[in-house]
Amino acid sequence: MKKLVSRRKFLAGSGAAASMALLGCDSTTYLPPDVRGGLMGAADVLTMATQRLLLSGQPLAQEHDVSDITRDFPTWGNTNPRQEDYQDLLSGEFVDWRLPVGGLVNRPMSFSLEELKRLPQRTQITMHICEQGWSAIGQWTGTPLLEVLRAAGDVTDEARYVVVDTYDGWYEGYDMFDVVHPQTILAYGLNGTDLPLGNGAPVRLRVERYCGYKNLKFLKSINVVSSMAGIRRGTGGINSDNDWHWYAGA
Amino acid sequence: METANSVYRHNRNVRICHWINVIAFCYLVVSGVHVFLDFPELYWGKVGFRGHPAVFRLSDWGISWDEAGEMGDRRWGRNYHFLFAWISVINGLVYVSWNVWNKHFRRNLLPSRDELTRQSLKTDLVDHLRLRAPEAKAAGRYSVLQKISYFIVIFIVSPFMILSGLAQMPAFTAISPELIDLFGGRQTARTLHVVGMLWMILFVLVHVFEVFVAGVVNEVRSMITGKYAVQGEDTE
Numbered sequence: 001m002k003k004l005v006s007r008r009k010f011l012a013g014s015g016a017a018a019s020m021a022l023l024g025c026d027s028t029t030y031l032p033p034d035v036r037g038g039l040m041g042a043a044d045v046l047t048m049a050t051q052r053l054l055l056s057g058q059p060l061a062q063e064h065d066v067s068d069i070t071r072d073f074p075t076w077g078n079t080n081p082r083q084e085d086y087q088d089l090l091s092g093e094f095v096d097w098r099l100p101v102g103g104l105v106n107r108p109m110s111f112s113l114e115e116l117k118r119l120p121q122r123t124q125i126t127m128h129i130c131e132q133g134w135s136a137i138g139q140w141t142g143t144p145l146l147e148v149l150r151a152a153g154d155v156t157d158e159a160r161y162v163v164v165d166t167y168d169g170w171y172e173g174y175d176m177f178d179v180v181h182p183q184t185i186l187a188y189g190l191n192g193t194d195l196p197l198g199n200g201a202p203v204r205l206r207v208e209r210y211c212g213y214k215n216l217k218f219l220k221s222i223n224v225v226s227s228m229a230g231i232r233r234g235t236g237g238i239n240s241d242n243d244w245h246w247y248a249g250a
Numbered sequence: 251m252e253t254a255n256s257v258y259r260h261n262r263n264v265r266i267c268h269w270i271n272v273i274a275f276c277y278l279v280v281s282g283v284h285v286f287l288d289f290p291e292l293y294w295g296k297v298g299f300r301g302h303p304a305v306f307r308l309s310d311w312g313i314s315w316d317e318a319g320e321m322g323d324r325r326w327g328r329n330y331h332f333l334f335a336w337i338s339v340i341n342g343l344v345y346v347s348w349n350v351w352n353k354h355f356r357r358n359l360l361p362s363r364d365e366l367t368r369q370s371l372k373t374d375l376v377d378h379l380r381l382r383a384p385e386a387k388a389a390g391r392y393s394v395l396q397k398i399s400y401f402i403v404i405f406i407v408s409p410f411m412i413l414s415g416l417a418q419m420p421a422f423t424a425i426s427p428e429l430i431d432l433f434g435g436r437q438t439a440r441t442l443h444v445v446g447m448l449w450m451i452l453f454v455l456v457h458v459f460e461v462f463v464a465g466v467v468n469e470v471r472s473m474i475t476g477k478y479a480v481q482g483e484d485t486e
Contacts (some may be wrong), residue, residue, distance in 0.1 A: 208420070250422075
């Protein structure tokens, strides 16, 4: 019972945050953590604010039929991180892989793959959309990020972003609007098998309303923070650090 | 200088929006090409990726995947494509609402019933094909073929470009999956976005060609000052 209450409290909290945001009280729903200068920043804000307004009911991304699944799901970008710590885990078939969840959570902890799989799971057949132009449909199985944070004792009141780090040196920040979305999952399965190496083994992030570049692969750690300032270049993620859009709804 | 021989042809809103649109269009085309060069294949349906059957491959035209990638700067392309998409959309909304409100569209752009007869269309087509500049009396207003092509580009192709652009965005898989289905899938929307661009480039080429046929100095001046000389080459 206690668990249920705490989950309700968390959902109620996020609901309150969402309605606060709708009243204009929480800028994180409508603004990137670091707005670029000039017209480019204005366009970023217009895009994010408009799309977030249209998404304010938190609709699910379209889910497809089993017959739509792309059997040989493409791999793109890094398909095998050369980092030594990753190679060690890979050769041990990820038995020693642990996902630390820390920062602004009430009970920081780390999860093995088995522990992650014991949490409630979600399977969704969705389209992966790469900003470069390609798309493919995959059946993803994983643990909702919300469930992982709940298992870590829920986030504290100051929490605004969840920072995800990967073994190949990528990192991205996600605001609570996307964190609480039911389709935001830590995926360990693709098309009924373990997540293949090229697709981000052992666990990758699925944030279905974002382009591929915010769907990080090879997850290393999760950190809940109140601000993205001071993390690397402070823009909120590796993509925006390199002058790409932080908000990846397109 | 105001003379008896000039007519006031374009209102200020039309002139300002026209030149903003010229800049936005150029940026949208160039940045769009940069984005395309980074993934120089087009597909049909919901999914498409390297190795998937394509309806167009740049490599079939002598430019390999890697060469195309080196030619394109997708970071620049993405940033400017979305910036000028907004500029273009806002400019278009201002233009359309202003000119619906002041009845410019109804008065000058909507073809009348008389103009839509076979005879009138034929006459105008022959005039255009013979590169005959409009007569002085008619020069102050649009010919029927002009009206039809402007109507198509403003009310059909422009919204089509916006919607086929939105249908490629992951956020729209949640905001409006119906939109993506309407296009027949994300890859079809992407391909049709390119087809729409080619249509628009064709429109611009014909438009600019006609400007030269009708007299480039007079035409460009009329789009800057609003005044269009209807007799003689020099009215100033």
